[in-house]
Amino acid sequence: MSDLEALRRTAERYALGADRRDKALWREVLAEDVAIVGPGFAISGLEANLGSIDHLAHAFKATRHVVHDMDAVVSGDTAAGETRSTAEHRMTGPDGRDVLLVWAIRYQDQWARQAGLWKFTRRELVVDWEEVRPIMESRS
Numbered sequence: 001m002s003d004l005e006a007l008r009r010t011a012e013r014y015a016l017g018a019d020r021r022d023k024a025l026w027r028e029v030l031a032e033d034v035a036i037v038g039p040g041f042a043i044s045g046l047e048a049n050l051g052s053i054d055h056l057a058h059a060f061k062a063t064r065h066v067v068h069d070m071d072a073v074v075s076g077d078t079a080a081g082e083t084r085s086t087a088e089h090r091m092t093g094p095d096g097r098d099v100l101l102v103w104a105i106r107y108q109d110q111w112a113r114q115a116g117l118w119k120f121t122r123r124e125l126v127v128d129w130e131e132v133r134p135i136m137e138s139r140s
Contacts, residue, residue: 003074003118007111008067010118011083015065021057023050031112031119038125061098062090077113078121082106090135098135104128 010029017025035044072081085105093099108124
């Protein structure tokens with residue numbers, strides 16, 4: 001697997017971990033000293049960031065994170081780049097019906113290769129826009 005493929009896999013494992021509320025997946029892809037920052041928050045350290053999984057479970061009924069594309073530059077055992085994603089958050093709207101809060105995200109990422117694996121050392125979540133969509137229930 002090329003470095004760029006491995007970096008993308010790291011982003012995809014991060015997304016899957018968020019959606020499954022799986023801290024073990026995040027342990028695979030986050031460095032001990034990772035910093036994750038975004039609108040209104042900054043969290044440093046692996047254990048503190050694992051707490052974000054609990055917040056997701058409390059704040060939203062479900063989430064779906066999709067990694068669209070990535071532009072990264074590898075320099076030895078470090079890399080930097082941008083990962084474009086969409087995050088969908090199912091929640092109860094003001095009228096009591098479920099809605100989808102959708103974020104168009106550009107992660108500003110930094111990685112380090114540690115013991116042969118790429119791990120995030122920093123993720124800055126930039127939300128380009130958000131929208132709220134009604135949810136149409138499946139009729140199956």
